[in-house]
Amino acid sequence: MSERRRDPVSHEWRIFATGRQDRTYLPPTDECPLCPSVPGAAPTEIPWSAFSVAVFENRFPALTEGVTTPHRDGFFALAPAAGAAEVVVYSDQHDATLAALGRDRLRLLVDVWAERYAALAERPDVQYVFIFENRGEAVGVTLHHPHGQIYGYPEIPPAARRELEVARRHLGEHGTCVSCDVAARERSRGERVVVQSDCFLAYVPFAARFPYELHLAPYRHVTSLLHLTDAERDDLASILQRVLQAYDALFGFPLPYVMAVHQEPVADGDWRSISHLHFEFTPIHRSERRRKFLAGSEIGAGEFLNDVAPEDAARRLRTAVPAMGAR
């Protein structure tokens, strides 16, 4: 079963991909499918013996290239699970972390993301390109080798749609981009800023959902990675590295997190003035030993509870940011 179904009560679409139920699950290191292929051993997903960054289609995809047209089954609406599901392997080193790979690799990764954004934008079954990373077993990672993913959704997903609606309203009322306004306010207030660079600001959001949530956005109104200048891409690689190193230093272990990149939809429409590129990091720890769980309030009511003041989280994260200039 590979299908999208619309919930009749919330009108949200959900993706069903039962082939994923048997996907590779935490294989031993010598059977890692994301390591390079070596002579004399069974080939991995990646045919080369060495590589920098590799991108390929997920072998257990949630979405596959195809026709997106929905149809009805009596009362219910459904559609093929069309779209893209790609894997982005950050390194050929099995035990590497993104933070430790260095700025050049991060800069290359920014270029790869931008290129995949442009490539997937061309596909008729893709309306929204969603770059993300799940890091750590605690967020459900099934392969340890450092990697991220890219989904090409056949719709603008609910979280992005809600942001765009608010941004459209804000533009109508104030004539400005709400994310530009937020970045300017956070920069001048300073109390939630974690680290800043020439072009980017990393801050704990005013109404963070997760205790150590962090958003990273350019001051300039840039709609996607594709529209960053060369200098901005260098700057992004550098501040991304500092954020990732701060997360690893915060509690002294690689912090499990979800990283989500929000960009301009690639669907037809007038999105330019209301789309503002930003990264959302949502680590799931509320302290060194305790996790934040999504439970009754979040899952049942959609209302987030947070036990850590964003200003305190920002203060702790600031002290974990490494001094500039390393590597």
Next chain:
Amino acid sequence: MSERRRDPVSHEWRIFATGRQDRTYLPPTDECPLCPSVPGAAPTEIPWSAFSVAVFENRFPALTEGVTTPHRDGFFALAPAAGAAEVVVYSDQHDATLAALGRDRLRLLVDVWAERYAALAERPDVQYVFIFENRGEAVGVTLHHPHGQIYGYPEIPPAARRELEVARRHLGEHGTCVSCDVAARERSRGERVVVQSDCFLAYVPFAARFPYELHLAPYRHVTSLLHLTDAERDDLASILQRVLQAYDALFGFPLPYVMAVHQEPVADGDWRSISHLHFEFTPIHRSERRRKFLAGSEIGAGEFLNDVAPEDAARRLRTAVPAMGAR
């Protein structure tokens, strides 16, 4: 810090309660705060030496009685974390489970829920009464003694608001309650039905978010527990018991889940024709040994991925439902 803050980018309100960071965490059995108080030992949260069902205010509340009026801090909107946070202890037996307590206790619990719904509806700081249970350490439970919770939110929470919007549109287009229509369709289709009774239907939703998600709703258009007849309350206690026993039998261990009850908002407004009482159970397992994680797609994009076909889940759950008549 006890505060509600509105996220400027999504316009969703989030609750901050930093006092909860140090809440009691998995205490040893002989220090359980939800057990009865016994002579010669320090008193627990419950002053009696025996009880059936006990309700009291959460000692580490997310919301506390007060004024809900929001104010602005320059660009940002915030408000006191006003509302109610109650604990509902299901039994004075520390190791009991709701499924094993028997129908009479479940019937009493239904009455207690209905009574609290009515009582909290009177409070000016409560706009929506949300009854829920987090069961199991895997969903973040911090006390093992069987209990649920009731939040009195000072707003209609996002998930309920979205449902009500869809129901309002459906009513306008079709002249019917969408949840009445869903229950009638599911009943006649049968393929996703888990168990049915005279007044209630338990089914895996057509577009379930979680593999073994189950919704339980009356056929009749009832807006809240308060409006159930005596016979319907008996019937609800009975089918609730069968659902809970099916969950415990499915994989042979008490299945961790979130249970959420959706009812008519108690805020001013015309909600009657678009509110349909229902229970949503969202267990977090996708198989005996594997969990479903909320990760990139769900947290970052709001788009749910499910690896189990709802029809298969319903078939498995049906076989786990105990024969009628026990206890």
